[in-house]
Amino acid sequence: MALPREERERFLAEPHIGALSVDSGSEGRGPLSVPVWYQYQPGANLWVLTGRDSRKAELVAAAGRFTMLVERIQPSVRYVSVEGPVVGTVPATKDDLREVAARYLPADKVAPYVDEAWTAHGEQVVIHMHPEHWLSSDLGSF
Incomplete structure (x- = not known):
């Protein structure tokens, strides 16, 4: 059963690992699909942080x-997929990295991760996407 708008937005706002998919631009190849950390607040744009010169x-x-797909399999099978246009790409700040890392890491691990990643990962960008098309379902518990 499809999720109501408020519920799918709340679900997307939870800190799931996302699967970002984008057209590979290559004839005879499927889209590039890679796991990513992301940030989303209900009613706002979704954003991801990635290497400025990355293939992604x-x-x-x-x-x-x-497209961004997030799912969980416990306590029920539930997913949200959202697709939309890029509405901005800006250089990442250390605060952006700290914000997204805080969604996924224990509080005591955030600062060490940010310090290491800020220097080790090279220049990063934040890509903002406006959620336009939604696909969601709650398949219940098994």
Whole structure:
């Protein structure tokens, strides 16, 4: 059963690992699909942080849109997939990295991760997507 708007937005706002998919731009190849951390607040744009020169960033820039799928399998099988246009790409700040890391890591691990990642991962960008098309379901508990 499809989720009502408020429920799918709340679910997307939870800290799931996302699967970002974008057109690979290659004839005879499927989309590039990779796991990512993301940030989302109900009613706002979704954003991901990635390497400025990464294949993912290049493909998203070329396509101008991407899809994000998040799911959980316990206590019930539930997912939300959202697709939409890129509405902005900006250089990432250390605060952006800290915000997204805090969604996924224990509080005592955030600062060490941010310090390491800020220098080790090279230049990063934040890609903002406006959620336009939603697909969701709650398949219940098994």
